[in-house]
Amino acid sequence: MNDVPIAVLLSGGMDSAACLWWLRDQHPHSDIHALSIDYGQRHRVEIDYAAQLAERCGAHSHRILRLDLSTLSGNPLTDHSVSVPAASDKRQATTVVPFRNLLFVTATAAYAETQRIADIYIAPVRDDFEAYRDCRREFYDALEAALRLGGAVDRAIRLHTPFIEKWKSEVITLGLRLGVPYELTHTCYAGRRPACGRCDACVERLGAFSANGADDPLTYETRS
Amino acid sequence: MNDVPIAVLLSGGMDSAACLWWLRDQHPHSDIHALSIDYGQRHRVEIDYAAQLAERCGAHSHRILRLDLSTLSGNPLTDHSVSVPAASDKRQATTVVPFRNLLFVTATAAYAETQRIADIYIAPVRDDFEAYRDCRREFYDALEAALRLGGAVDRAIRLHTPFIEKWKSEVITLGLRLGVPYELTHTCYAGRRPACGRCDACVERLGAFSANGADDPLTYETRS
Numbered sequence: 001m002n003d004v005p006i007a008v009l010l011s012g013g014m015d016s017a018a019c020l021w022w023l024r025d026q027h028p029h030s031d032i033h034a035l036s037i038d039y040g041q042r043h044r045v046e047i048d049y050a051a052q053l054a055e056r057c058g059a060h061s062h063r064i065l066r067l068d069l070s071t072l073s074g075n076p077l078t079d080h081s082v083s084v085p086a087a088s089d090k091r092q093a094t095t096v097v098p099f100r101n102l103l104f105v106t107a108t109a110a111y112a113e114t115q116r117i118a119d120i121y122i123a124p125v126r127d128d129f130e131a132y133r134d135c136r137r138e139f140y141d142a143l144e145a146a147l148r149l150g151g152a153v154d155r156a157i158r159l160h161t162p163f164i165e166k167w168k169s170e171v172i173t174l175g176l177r178l179g180v181p182y183e184l185t186h187t188c189y190a191g192r193r194p195a196c197g198r199c200d201a202c203v204e205r206l207g208a209f210s211a212n213g214a215d216d217p218l219t220y221e222t223r224s
Numbered sequence: 225m226n227d228v229p230i231a232v233l234l235s236g237g238m239d240s241a242a243c244l245w246w247l248r249d250q251h252p253h254s255d256i257h258a259l260s261i262d263y264g265q266r267h268r269v270e271i272d273y274a275a276q277l278a279e280r281c282g283a284h285s286h287r288i289l290r291l292d293l294s295t296l297s298g299n300p301l302t303d304h305s306v307s308v309p310a311a312s313d314k315r316q317a318t319t320v321v322p323f324r325n326l327l328f329v330t331a332t333a334a335y336a337e338t339q340r341i342a343d344i345y346i347a348p349v350r351d352d353f354e355a356y357r358d359c360r361r362e363f364y365d366a367l368e369a370a371l372r373l374g375g376a377v378d379r380a381i382r383l384h385t386p387f388i389e390k391w392k393s394e395v396i397t398l399g400l401r402l403g404v405p406y407e408l409t410h411t412c413y414a415g416r417r418p419a420c421g422r423c424d425a426c427v428e429r430l431g432a433f434s435a436n437g438a439d440d441p442l443t444y445e446t447r448s
Contacts, residue, residue, distance in 0.1 A: 066292040072338050098337035099330050102374045106326050113322035114296050134374035142373050146366040150326045150358035 003029045007112040008121040009104060010034040010054060010062070012046030014185045014205065015163060018175035019123035020057050022162065025178055031060035035111050037104050039097070040070035043191035052184050065107050069097050101134035102143060109147050109157055121160045127168045127204065137164055168204065169211035176214060183217040194219040227253045231336040232345040233328060234258040234278060234286070236270030238409045238429065239387060242399035243347035244281050246386065249402055255284035259335050261328050263321070264294035267415035276408045289331050293321050325358035326367060333371050333381055345384045351392045351428065361388055392428065393435035400438060407441040418443040 006023060010016045023032055036050040047064060054062035097103075105122055112120050128135035140159045147157040163171050175182065187205045188195035195202050197220035206223060209216040230247060234240045247256055260274040271288060278286035321327075329346055336344050352359035364383045371381040387395050399406065411429045412419035419426050421444035430447060433440040 063295060065295050068290040068292070069334070071287060071289050072334050098334040098376065099371065099374055100334075102330050102370060103327065103334065106323050106330060110293070110296050110322040110324075110327065133376065133378070136373070139370065139373040142366065142370040146326060146363065146370045147323065149360070149363040149366050150323055152322065152357065154357070 003027075004119060005031040005033060005060070005115065005117045006119050006121060007033045007035060007108055007115070007117045008059075009108045009123070010036050010050045012036060012048075012050035012053065012186045014175065014180075014182065014187060014208075015123040015125050015168065015171055016050075017053050017180050017182070017185045018171045018178070019121055019163065020053060020059065021175060021178040021180045023121060024057050032057070033112070033115055033117060034059045034062045035108050036062070036064050037107060038064050038066045039100070039104075040068050041191075043186065043189055045191050045193060046186035049184050049186045053181070056181060056184065063111060065111060067103060067107060069100070069103070072097055099134070101132070101139075105140075105143060105159060106147070109159075112157070113151065118156065119158050119160060121162065123163050123171075124161055125163045125166055125168045125171055135164070137161060140164075167208075169208040172208050172212050172214065176212065185218075187218075192221065194221050196220070197222040227251075228343060229255040229257060229284070229339065229341045230343050230345060231257045231259060231332055231339070231341045232283075233332045233347070234260050234274045236260060236272075236274035236277065236410045238399065238404075238406065238411060238432075239347040239349050239392065239395055240274075241277050241404050241406070241409045242395045242402070243345055243387065244277060244283065245399060245402040245404045247345060248281050256281070257336070257339055257341060258283045258286045259332050260286070260288050261331060262288050262290045263324070263328075264292050265415075267410065267413055269415050269417060270410035273408050273410045277405070280405060280408065287335060289335060291327060291331060293324070293327070296321055323358070325356070325363075329364075329367060329383060330371070333383075336381070337375065342380065343382050343384060345386065347387050347395075348385055349387045349390055349392045349395055359388070361385060364388075391432075393432040396432050396436050396438070400436065409442075411442075416445065418445050420444070421446040 006027060008020055008023060010020055020034065034054040036047050038047055051062055108120055124135035133139065140161055144157060144159050187201045189199040189201045190196045195218055206216060230251060232244055232247060234244055258278040260271050262271055275286055332344055348359035357363065364385055368381060368383050411425045413423040413425045414420045419442055430440060
């Protein structure tokens with residue numbers, strides 16, 4: 001696979017940003033089509049950062065697909081009446097919209113199909129395993145099978161997960177080497193800039209930079 | 225399975241309406257949660273009919289989930305600048321939004337998950353096979369696997385397809401027996417009431433009623 005076009009699911013977070021820069025490095029002659037999902041998330045500001053990342057990296061295109069999951073209520077990422085749990089609550093599972101990844105990856109595959117793109121990149125990392133069952137490779141294998149059987153023609157769709165065996169801190173190591181502008185990535189579940197520094201996502205991010213002996217270029221309200 | 229709640233994907237078309245009445249008949253004591261998807265379809269009027277069908281049948285709830293697939297353009301069901309092909313064109317495949325069924329069924333599963341419902345009913349019929357690969361049972365089996373692997377907990381989600389071996393005309397036979405109010409179902413791809421009578425969907429519907437020696441209670445602009 002050299003010059004074939006590529007689709008990448010770009011959330012605007014650190015991992016998908018590193019994936020975008022890694023793709024640019026690995027496939028310098030391929031058109032990269034980035035897709036972000038606007039699902040009514042509280043931290044919707046991440047989509048603006050995704051657009052800036054796509055432009056900065058020289059992506060061929062950046063599209064935003066709107067999937068309004070706010071009717072799937074009771075979830076703090078989409079329901080603005082539910083508070084985001086602090087990392088100390090150990091309640092990560094409540095931040096998951098049911099089958100969110102399945103919906104997002106399928107939507108990306110649908111967009112890719114309209115562009116005749118068969119190679120789709122997603123950036124789950126090893127840290128995601130425990131809380132998110134849909135970040136495991138066996139899940140992606142099952143979804144690949146469903147996509148192949150459910151497409152208009154019998155054509156393989158490849159869901160690439162280059163970072164699935166890497167820890168988040170290793171992906172940051174890679175991203176720093178590739179020059180990812182981390183100040184343009186968004187992580188905070190509360191959607192704040194400066195970031196809250198208290199939610200699961202902020203705490204995990206700070207820990208990953210710390211593990212690299214690197215300084216996170218973002219500003220935070222507090223660093224716990 | 226007796227009194228457990230049930231979710232059903234209700235498009236407002238004939239097949240899902242028959243499925244709803246069949247469920248009411250088979251599971252008289254179960255709460256039936258109907259879900260319709262607003263995906264920016266040209267024939268969006270079907271959602272209004274879905275709401276009427278749910279109420280008439282005594283469904284416990286009817287929710288509408290908005291998935292804006294109009295950015296997946298070039299498809300006549302969502303792109304208002306593309307004309308709907310007449311049945312005589314033999315170009316059914318162009319009316320398929322990529323992975324539409326995968327998205328819709330997954331969205332239904334996500335909604336069901338928020339209600340702790342594990343049994344989901346969908347109404348593909350045998351006639352759908354040729355044009356739509358995602359109406360085959362093997363596709364649903366693969367999607368069931370992806371849903372089981374992608375859920376927050378390891379819990380089976382059952383995708384029931386009671387009509388998958390039945391021809392559309394047989395489903396109408398069943399629906400007529402169960403008292404489905406077919407005047408409240410919508411079929412025309414062009415979204416017209418009276419129905420256009422010329423598109424694939426209208427032609428197929430008229431053929432199915434005709435095969436039953438029954439009269440379609442809908443009014444049509446023309447009956448080809």
